[in-house]
Amino acid sequence: MTSVDNPIGVRILADFNAANLAAYLTQDLSAPRVTATSAPMGVLTPEQMSAAPVADIAVVWTRPEAVSGAYAELLHLGLTDLPAVLEDVDAFADRVRVAAGRFGRVILATWLPPRLSVAFPSVAMKENLGAANVLARMNLRLAERVQSLPGVILLDASRWMDPERTPEEAKLWYAAKIPFRNEVFRRAARQVKSSVRAAIRGPRKLILVDLDDTLWGGIVGDVGWTGLRLGGHDPVGEAFVDFQRALVALSRRGILLGVVSKNEERVALEAMTEHPEMVVRPQQLSGWRINWHDKAANIVALTRHLNLGLDAVVFIDDNPAERGRVREELPEVLVPEWPTSPMLYLDALLSLDCFDMVTVTDEDRRRGELYVAEQARSDDREHATSTGDWLRRLDLQVDVEEFNDRNAPRVVQLLNKTNQMNLTTRRVDAGQLDAWLRGGPRKLWSFRVADRFGDAGLTGVASIEMNGSQAALIDFVLSCRVFGRQVEHAMLHVASEAARDAGAHELVAMFQPTSKNAPCLRFLEASGLRRETAQRFSWNLSAAFPCPPDIQLRREMESAR
Amino acid sequence: MHSPTQPVTTHTHAQLRDVVFAAIDELNGQRPPDQQLDKALETPLAGQDGPLDSLAFVNFIVALEQQFERTFGIAVSLLDDDRLDPTAGQFSSVGALIAFLDTLRTPGSDD
Numbered sequence: 229m230t231s232v233d234n235p236i237g238v239r240i241l242a243d244f245n246a247a248n249l250a251a252y253l254t255q256d257l258s259a260p261r262v263t264a265t266s267a268p269m270g271v272l273t274p275e276q277m278s279a280a281p282v283a284d285i286a287v288v289w290t291r292p293e294a295v296s297g298a299y300a301e302l303l304h305l306g307l308t309d310l311p312a313v314l315e316d317v318d319a320f321a322d323r324v325r326v327a328a329g330r331f332g333r334v335i336l337a338t339w340l341p342p343r344l345s346v347a348f349p350s351v352a353m354k355e356n357l358g359a360a361n362v363l364a365r366m367n368l369r370l371a372e373r374v375q376s377l378p379g380v381i382l383l384d385a386s387r388w389m390d391p392e393r394t395p396e397e398a399k400l401w402y403a404a405k406i407p408f409r410n411e412v413f414r415r416a417a418r419q420v421k422s423s424v425r426a427a428i429r430g431p432r433k434l435i436l437v438d439l440d441d442t443l444w445g446g447i448v449g450d451v452g453w454t455g456l457r458l459g460g461h462d463p464v465g466e467a468f469v470d471f472q473r474a475l476v477a478l479s480r481r482g483i484l485l486g487v488v489s490k491n492e493e494r495v496a497l498e499a500m501t502e503h504p505e506m507v508v509r510p511q512q513l514s515g516w517r518i519n520w521h522d523k524a525a526n527i528v529a530l531t532r533h534l535n536l537g538l539d540a541v542v543f544i545d546d547n548p549a550e551r552g553r554v555r556e557e558l559p560e561v562l563v564p565e566w567p568t569s570p571m572l573y574l575d576a577l578l579s580l581d582c583f584d585m586v587t588v589t590d591e592d593r594r595r596g597e598l599y600v601a602e603q604a605r606s607d608d609r610e611h612a613t614s615t616g617d618w619l620r621r622l623d624l625q626v627d628v629e630e631f632n633d634r635n636a637p638r639v640v641q642l643l644n645k646t647n648q649m650n651l652t653t654r655r656v657d658a659g660q661l662d663a664w665l666r667g668g669p670r671k672l673w674s675f676r677v678a679d680r681f682g683d684a685g686l687t688g689v690a691s692i693e694m695n696g697s698q699a700a701l702i703d704f705v706l707s708c709r710v711f712g713r714q715v716e717h718a719m720l721h722v723a724s725e726a727a728r729d730a731g732a733h734e735l736v737a738m739f740q741p742t743s744k745n746a747p748c749l750r751f752l753e754a755s756g757l758r759r760e761t762a763q764r765f766s767w768n769l770s771a772a773f774p775c776p777p778d779i780q781l782r783r784e785m786e787s788a789r
Numbered sequence: 790m791h792s793p794t795q796p797v798t799t800h801t802h803a804q805l806r807d808v809v810f811a812a813i814d815e816l817n818g819q820r821p822p823d824q825q826l827d828k829a830l831e832t833p834l835a836g837q838d839g840p841l842d843s844l845a846f847v848n849f850i851v852a853l854e855q856q857f858e859r860t861f862g863i864a865v866s867l868l869d870d871d872r873l874d875p876t877a878g879q880f881s882s883v884g885a886l887i888a889f890l891d892t893l894r895t896p897g898s899d900d
Contacts, residue, residue, distance in 0.1 A: 247844055251819035396851045399868050404847045410815065 239283035321373035378658035459505025472507035482592025601682030699727030830884035
């Protein structure tokens with residue numbers, strides 16, 4: 229388990245000299261920082277998985293001929309025994325499972341073609357004969373075997389390879405048992421780092437784009453929407469459409485889209501609605517600020533409106549002056565350099581390694597829709613006479629469910645991604661969480677929130693640990709999407725009631741400060757819990773913490789495990 | 790080592806220095822900030838008290854070969870050369886290494 233602010237320990241388990249990969253990972257200064265070390269060479273041997281040094285993540289990279297003797301025979305002798313090869317793969321997958329249990333998270337590289345496999349290219353893909361055919365089957369079998377293992381990320385290592393072997397690779401191998409040249413290790417390090425970032429911090433959540441010459445070609449205020457370059461028999465117009473398609477594809481994986489543009493709002497929205505080749509329509513946006521104000525100020529306002537931190541934002545603008553202004557004013561916002569040619573926009577977007585994610589949940593796919601509902605909710609709040617009046621009108625429902633196989637992926641995702649309303653910011657994977665729950669008198673609940681504007685999905689997690697007459701609140705996590713609707717109070721009610729039923733006299737919450745969870749502290753301070761020290765809050769369980777009267781609490785207490 | 794018939798006489802001392810410095814850049818990409826090698830003639834390399842361990846030495850030599858070929862269009866193979874001894878004087882410093890590489894300039898001057 230890791231704390232959000234500590235460097236990540238990465239242990240490389242390889243059957244070759246992987247010191248160069250460790251060096252590139254350690255020297256990569258991008259967040260989160262990692263310290264990488266190489267274990268002794270081997271194929272997931274017990275020595276490699278021994279305790280020291282402590283690591284949060286294992287990177288497993290092996291050569292196929294070292295994993296499978298049957299595959300090695302194919303290379304050296306031309307003998308093909310596919311069932312034996314697949315048995316070797318299965319045995320290896322079993323060892324990956326052990327490694328996942330030991331380290332919690334494993335980043336696993338697919339197998340790359342060995343040097344010997346390039347002989348006989350004309351039969352390389354022939355079934356039961358070609359080394360490339362067998363290797364493809366090995367990788368597919370490995371993918372099938374590890375895809376359901378908690379905490380295991382399988383990376384496609386073919387992206388790191390050069391099409392041709394280089395002379396220095398042969399020399400590095402014979403001199404130091406290094407099978408790849410440094411460029412391969414550099415690519416591997418970039419992708420491993422991207423996966424570490426995805427596993428630990430999650431992706432950037434919001435892309436804000438400019439309009440003129442960014443989302444489409446031309447100045448809509450000058451040429452009108454009919455004069456824009458977008459689609460049609462026009463290479464530049466086609467490039468803009470592809471860029472928009474890629475933005476929408478990201479939105480379907482849970483990345484929110486928004487617009488920040490200096491334009492007349494009516495004119496810009498008309499273009500987005502009326503242009504027949506437009507892919508990004510207003511209804512796909514989680515919000516926009518289209519006016520003549522400073523873009524940095526607009527970004528702050530829109531991000532705040534969406535309840536996100538500025539470090540969740542990517543801002544894309546063709547104008548270098550605007551990029552420079554936002555970079556200077558809002559250093560947390562990622563402002564990528566942007567090519568001058570629209571034909572390179574798609575590649576520029578795809579090259580950003582800040583949207584990687586280790587899983588995509590239903591909540592991710594629906595996130596854009598959820599934020600549109602939030603917009604309607606927010607508008608409604610402005611018309612309410614008081615907060616109490618607004619909460620009554622919301623018809624809030626909170627469904628409580630114990631931890632189970634169905635909710636596990638989203639619970640784990642929330643624990644690992646949520647920063648603001650997070651009591652302890654502990655980061656765990658599914659295997660660790662399951663082991664923790666089974667390891668003592670502990671309970672964990674998920675909270676699904678809905679109101680008359682829509683279903684916000686599974687957005688809260690709370691857990692307690694019993695210790696005699698005291699119950700400790702271990703996890704208290706709520707998505708920023710549902711802050712301020714008293715769901716927090718309902719969560720405390722559920723935890724306190726369960727603690728009381730289990731015989732505890734007191735519920736204790738120990739706040740663990742990070743650079744981002746001040747909202748949680750502010751909630752605790754105003755909650756009615758007794759503050760005993762700067763970080764310790766408690767509730768006397770002579771009665772359960774009260775449930776807000778305007779929330780309808782529904783329980784599904786049967787565990788589905 | 791290169792063939793004595795190959796034309797290797799067009800390079801200059803400055804070009805050789807740039808070759809070594811480029812190899813140092815490549816190696817520094819793997820080293821922490823407090824272990825970066827200075828691009829200076831007096832910077833020690835391998836041998837007694839040199840900063841390069843055996844792995845770094847192999848990485849450095851391979852990078853050096855690549856840079857040499859990139860600059861002069863001539864493949865050299867230092868890694869399997871009999872004289873590749875990290876403790877030998879030619880690897881004691883950047884300056885000594887440049888002087889050693891300079892001996893490769895003239896056909897027949899290898900030994």
